[in-house]
Amino acid sequence: MEHEKDDKAKGSWLTYRPEIKVHDCTVRDGGLINNHHFEDGFVKAVYDTCVAAGLDYMELGYKASKRIFAPADFGDWKYCDEDNIRRIVGDNPSPMKLSVMADAERTDYHEDILPKDQSIIDCVRVATYIHQIPVAVDMIQDAHEKGYETTCNLMALSLIHDNDLMEALDLLIQTPVGAIYLVDSYGAFYSEQIRDYTATFLKAVEGTGKLIGIHAHNNQMLAYANTIEALILGANRLDATINGMGRGAGNCPLELLIAFLKNPKFRLRPVLQCIQDHFLPLDGEMEWGYRVPYMLTGLLNQHPRAAIAMRGGDAPDDYVAFYDELSEKE
Amino acid sequence: MEHEKDDKAKGSWLTYRPEIKVHDCTVRDGGLINNHHFEDGFVKAVYDTCVAAGLDYMELGYKASKRIFAPADFGDWKYCDEDNIRRIVGDNPSPMKLSVMADAERTDYHEDILPKDQSIIDCVRVATYIHQIPVAVDMIQDAHEKGYETTCNLMALSLIHDNDLMEALDLLIQTPVGAIYLVDSYGAFYSEQIRDYTATFLKAVEGTGKLIGIHAHNNQMLAYANTIEALILGANRLDATINGMGRGAGNCPLELLIAFLKNPKFRLRPVLQCIQDHFLPLDGEMEWGYRVPYMLTGLLNQHPRAAIAMRGGDAPDDYVAFYDELSEKE
Numbered sequence: 001m002e003h004e005k006d007d008k009a010k011g012s013w014l015t016y017r018p019e020i021k022v023h024d025c026t027v028r029d030g031g032l033i034n035n036h037h038f039e040d041g042f043v044k045a046v047y048d049t050c051v052a053a054g055l056d057y058m059e060l061g062y063k064a065s066k067r068i069f070a071p072a073d074f075g076d077w078k079y080c081d082e083d084n085i086r087r088i089v090g091d092n093p094s095p096m097k098l099s100v101m102a103d104a105e106r107t108d109y110h111e112d113i114l115p116k117d118q119s120i121i122d123c124v125r126v127a128t129y130i131h132q133i134p135v136a137v138d139m140i141q142d143a144h145e146k147g148y149e150t151t152c153n154l155m156a157l158s159l160i161h162d163n164d165l166m167e168a169l170d171l172l173i174q175t176p177v178g179a180i181y182l183v184d185s186y187g188a189f190y191s192e193q194i195r196d197y198t199a200t201f202l203k204a205v206e207g208t209g210k211l212i213g214i215h216a217h218n219n220q221m222l223a224y225a226n227t228i229e230a231l232i233l234g235a236n237r238l239d240a241t242i243n244g245m246g247r248g249a250g251n252c253p254l255e256l257l258i259a260f261l262k263n264p265k266f267r268l269r270p271v272l273q274c275i276q277d278h279f280l281p282l283d284g285e286m287e288w289g290y291r292v293p294y295m296l297t298g299l300l301n302q303h304p305r306a307a308i309a310m311r312g313g314d315a316p317d318d319y320v321a322f323y324d325e326l327s328e329k330e
Numbered sequence: 331m332e333h334e335k336d337d338k339a340k341g342s343w344l345t346y347r348p349e350i351k352v353h354d355c356t357v358r359d360g361g362l363i364n365n366h367h368f369e370d371g372f373v374k375a376v377y378d379t380c381v382a383a384g385l386d387y388m389e390l391g392y393k394a395s396k397r398i399f400a401p402a403d404f405g406d407w408k409y410c411d412e413d414n415i416r417r418i419v420g421d422n423p424s425p426m427k428l429s430v431m432a433d434a435e436r437t438d439y440h441e442d443i444l445p446k447d448q449s450i451i452d453c454v455r456v457a458t459y460i461h462q463i464p465v466a467v468d469m470i471q472d473a474h475e476k477g478y479e480t481t482c483n484l485m486a487l488s489l490i491h492d493n494d495l496m497e498a499l500d501l502l503i504q505t506p507v508g509a510i511y512l513v514d515s516y517g518a519f520y521s522e523q524i525r526d527y528t529a530t531f532l533k534a535v536e537g538t539g540k541l542i543g544i545h546a547h548n549n550q551m552l553a554y555a556n557t558i559e560a561l562i563l564g565a566n567r568l569d570a571t572i573n574g575m576g577r578g579a580g581n582c583p584l585e586l587l588i589a590f591l592k593n594p595k596f597r598l599r600p601v602l603q604c605i606q607d608h609f610l611p612l613d614g615e616m617e618w619g620y621r622v623p624y625m626l627t628g629l630l631n632q633h634p635r636a637a638i639a640m641r642g643g644d645a646p647d648d649y650v651a652f653y654d655e656l657s658e659k660e
Contacts, residue, residue: 001492002529009522162331190590191521191555192339192562199332220586225521225555232522255622256550259629260520272622272649280647290620292585292602299589317610319602 010234016263020231021056023239024254025215027077028059028101029246033286036061036075043077043088045278046242051094052270053258057123059099060085065108079112085120097122101153102139104132109139116147123149127183130160133168137175144176151237153181153215157197158188158301169204179211179237180204184226187219187249187298194226198233213237218249219298221290227252228260242271243279245286248304249294287311292319296326340564346593350561351386353569354584355545357407358389358431359576363616366391366405373407373418375608376572381424382600383588387453389429390415395438409442415450427452431483432469434462439469446477453479457513460490463498467505474506481567483511483545487527488518488631499534509541509567510534514556517549517579517628524556528563543567548579549628551620557582558590572601573609575616578634579624617641622649626656 010017026046027038043060050058061077069078076084080100092098098121102109113124124143128136140150152172154160160168172180182197189197194214201212214230216223216239227238244253255275258266293307296319310322340347356376357368373390380388391407399408406414410430422428428451432439443454454473458466470480482502484490490498502510512527519527524544531542544560546553546569557568574583585605588596623637626649640652 001495002526002533165331191558196332203332221551221554221583224551228521253551256625259625269650269653272653275622276647276649292605295586295589317606319606320599323599323602 009232014262016261017231017236018263020236020238020261020263022254022257022261022266023057023059023099023213023237024050024055024241025059025239025251026241026245026254028061029241029251030286030288031061031075031077032247033245033288034075035073036077038075038077040088042278045274047089049242049270049274051096053254053267054265055096055254055258057097057099059101059125060088061100063100063102063107063109063112063124065106065112067108068106080121082114082119089120092120097149099123099125099149099151101125101127102143104128104135104139107139109142113143113146113148119148121148123151123178125151125153125181126177127153127155129155130164130168133171137171140172140175140177150175150177151179151181151213152177153183153213155183156185156303157182158184158186158193165200166204169201173205173208173210177210179213181213181215181237181239182230182235183215184217184223186301186303187217187223187294188301189216189226190220190222191226191229194229195233198230198235202234211236213239215239216252217246217298217304218244218251218290219294219304221295223250223252224256224260227257243275245279245288248288248308249290249298250288293322296323300326302326339562344592346591347561347566348593350566350568350591350593352584352587352591352596353387353389353429353543353567354380354385354571355389355569355581356571356575356584358391359571359581360616360618361391361405361407362577363575363618364405365403366407368405368407370418372608375604377419379572379600379604381426383584383597384593384595385426385584385588387427387429389431389455390418391430393430393432393437393439393442393454395436395442397438398436410451412444412449412451419450422450427479429453429455429479429481431455431457432473434458434465434469437469439472443473443476443478449478451478453481453508455481455483455511456507457483457485459485460494460498463501467501470502470505470507480505480507481509481511481543482507483513483543485513486515486633487512488514488516488523495530496534499531503535503538503540507540509543511543511545511567511569512560512565513545514547514553516631516633517547517553517624518631519546519556520550520552521556521559524559525563528560528565532564541566543569545569546582547576547628547634548574548581548620549624549634551625553580553582554586554590557587573605575609575618578618578638579620579628580618623652626653630656632656 061080212235240254240257241251244250391410542565570584570587571581574580
């Protein structure tokens with residue numbers, strides 16, 4: 001048998017790297033489907049599952065500004081107030097860390113992110129578009145000084161020009177951020193591109209102790225495949241969601257990822273139990289996963305909003321009309 | 331940006347190789363779901379779609395032995411009698427070639443495969459398990475002498491030991507076979523393995539003029555990703571099915587593959603039209619595509635039959651009981 005001598009690969013499919021950490025985003029990314037209106041029982045089930053499955057992190061939702069997003073319109077997980085989190089996790093008597101996502105320019109971070117000693121949250125993940133990097137840097141600094149682990153999730157990477165990316169990475173490595181994520185927001189990337197970006201990110205953080213992460217979307221049915229490619233090259237922070245739940249085409253399915261990782265600390269059975277008990281009953285109520293309209297926005301490197309609107313409209317199955325509409329706008 | 335210098339890659343995602351040929355297997359592999367009981371309108375729609383999409387080959391079904399498989403139990407596409415094919419395609423007035431699959435030890439090939447001048451079929455694809463290679467070699471010889479293009483589809487590759495594989499490839503390159511396919515029957519392979527196998531197959535046929543093909547299954551949501559990996563390294567014959575239709579978790583979705591290939595001869599719109607008109611209405615009637623039970627058989631490198639039986643049984647959603655059952659048998 002031929003065996004590719006890939007010097008960049010950090011292991012083979014039969015080994016595992018204990019330093020790899022898996023971050024569940026089910027409730028956070030899934031909340032984008034239903035404006036974060038999850039019942040407590042569902043959030044608790046996801047929390048219990050993540051603990052039982054041996055995950056490293058679970059993300060509960062956003063720290064969205066109540067000035068911008070009226071609380072009447074959203075569920076609790078849009079804001080992740082301390083009391084609401086504790087209602088589900090108590091004092092989080094588990095080794096699993098909890099995170100929230102804070103969007104640049106959509107978070108009143110000075111007020112809403114409490115000093116760490118007043119919070120059950122362990123990690124603040126700052127999500128930013130490229131033009132918001134200066135705000136993101138300030139948010140990272142703020143959260144770090146308050147005592148949190150931080151990450152920077154660089155969204156819509158597929159729209160960023162190379163020189164802007166290099167400048168952004170230069171800025172980020174000067175911050176106390178712990179990990180920088182490549183985020184394929186539109187599910188637009190192929191494995192070759194993921195490999196190139198992972199190498200670029202890794203090179204940028206070389207010698208800084210910072211880690212690289214990946215958050216993939218499944219528009220072209222590549223969320224899991226691309227997550228594997230990134231981890232093979234050295235990405236050590238991996239986002240996934242139970243049953244792939246997430247806006248539009250969804251995310252990298254947690255059950256596939258932990259089965260692949262083979263680290264004995266991860267356990268698949270609780271994830272399957274959770275899918276069976278809590279996700280299958282959502283069929284018909286919430287939609288996510290690979291479908292042609294989401295595939296088309298991924299293919300064209302566009303935000304999925306047009307596909308989501310189409311799926312919620314009068315002709316959710318008129319794929320050809322949607323394709324024609326997207327093609328005309330190109 | 332980093333750019334991997336991969337000497338083995340035969341192109342990048344922005345280029346296309348005109349020598350790549352796409353083989354639709356919708357009716358053949360889809361027939362394994364419903365014992366080949368498709369209505370004529372459906373088969374005609376797939377045929378018209380494949381022609382309009384610019385595909386190179388379409389496979390209609392099997393040349394199964396009527397002694398082994400009683401015609402009362404199966405639809406016409408289990409046997410692909412000449413008259414039945416012509417009922418759909420007439421004289422096939424298109425550049426697209428037609429194929430049938432002939433399973434080793436399940437085909438009365440001496441009688442049922444007619445001399446080419448009496449047939450509308452262009453290509454006979456011989457499907458074989460490793461222990462049937464001697465029969466397969468005889469079938470290839472027979473079909474070749476009758477005037478057909480031939481391929482050999484080496485099934486359940488994930489169960490074959492390396493030395494047996496090398497011996498099988500040695501035997502096959504001495505036959506007139508035109509292409510040898512790596513068939514991931516169980517959807518068990520990761521991209522790293524696909525890369526290694528593609529390199530092994532390519533090396534085996536070096537200098538013979540024979541081609542390498544891939545037929546992937548979607549148990550671990552990698553059918554499309556793995557097909558891309560194989561083609562990047564030089565596989566030039568690619569199997570896919572409309573909407574990923576196929577037994578169990580299904581196959582590489584044709585719509586994703588031709589969108590990726592970027593050869594202007596391929597057209598996506600007719601495929602989308604066909605999905606919309608003919609595949610969406612099958613929801614609830616025929617099941618295929620990624621689901622946890624199929625994922626589990628893929629993960630454990632097993633035939634999907636246990637998962638298919640479970641999905642057709644009393645507790646199709648009891649993923650955990652199925653997982654426990656499979657794990658106990660390991």
